[in-house]
Amino acid sequence: MDVSDINISPAEWEVMRIVWTLGSAGSTEIIHILQQQKQWSESTIKTLLRRQVQKGLLTTTRQGRRFIYTATIAEKKMLELAAANFFNNLCDMQKGHLLIELAQQSPLSKTDIQQLIAVLQQKLPNAPDKVACNCLPQQCQYCAQEEH
Amino acid sequence: MDVSDINISPAEWEVMRIVWTLGSAGSTEIIHILQQQKQWSESTIKTLLRRQVQKGLLTTTRQGRRFIYTATIAEKKMLELAAANFFNNLCDMQKGHLLIELAQQSPLSKTDIQQLIAVLQQKLPNAPDKVACNCLPQQCQYCAQEEH
């Protein structure tokens, strides 16, 4: 299973968050927690769990009658993949603006901020004055494109 | 149609990028451009366009026999919504790390970088030493959570 091919649906993300946070957990535990946030029936959550096991996102260990679920992929790794995947499908010209928005809206620790600034300062010297648009195929006749 | 409810599938993003970049375009133009990047049949692209019109993502203006497609939502707006949506479903603790990754991997202009640094410096004084995890419901008995 090529990790980067794995697809997590929105509902499945919710389940993954619980499992990642707890390390591992039984279905009952997961159901209890999720039901404090979502209007999902027990059945629904069980289905999600089953599908995630099928997809290879979760593994189970039998413990007597019940299963203990554990994530097969580290949270950080998965997030990086998902974020990169999202960003890769955007126009390059828009990414700067977007990062500014996200930085503004996200709760960041002092350390986060300092590291981010460090990264940015390192990029500054070689940064272009303007990022090129990569929405249209470069070889095409429509490339009068300047901005959008 | 509540803009924030609109859902764009991956294939639809590709179409939107073309339309946003060109401002507006006929189906033939869109098909030509997309086929330089994707192995999609004409039919497939026509279906996508039709569905996007249905969803309210695109509007059409009849021009003789053909339609001219235009986006109903500005690119920036849509990106902000999508990005916020993505980030909102993540654990707060992970966002800093993720932003660092993205900042590193994204092509950024000098202006982007300077603005980002400015935003960050403004946040620094009031930033916490550590961001709290928001994966588990705060009222639950499992909240021995410290990190993950």
Add this chain to the structure above:
DNA sequence: ATAATATATTGACACTTGTAAACATATTAA
């Protein structure tokens, strides 16, 4: 031993998405 409970397994159904062929129609080139 019985009834209640906790789990897990099966089967379903509607909606979305990727993918496209077939068909209809309007326009234009031969």
Add this chain to the structure above:
DNA sequence: TTAATATGTTTACAAGTGTCAATATATTAT
């Protein structure tokens, strides 16, 4: 005018997703 071309409309189908109910089975409390 006929054939070719461009463009739009209909129909289809498999896979994935959100949502569950029904059922089976193992465990425990009475």
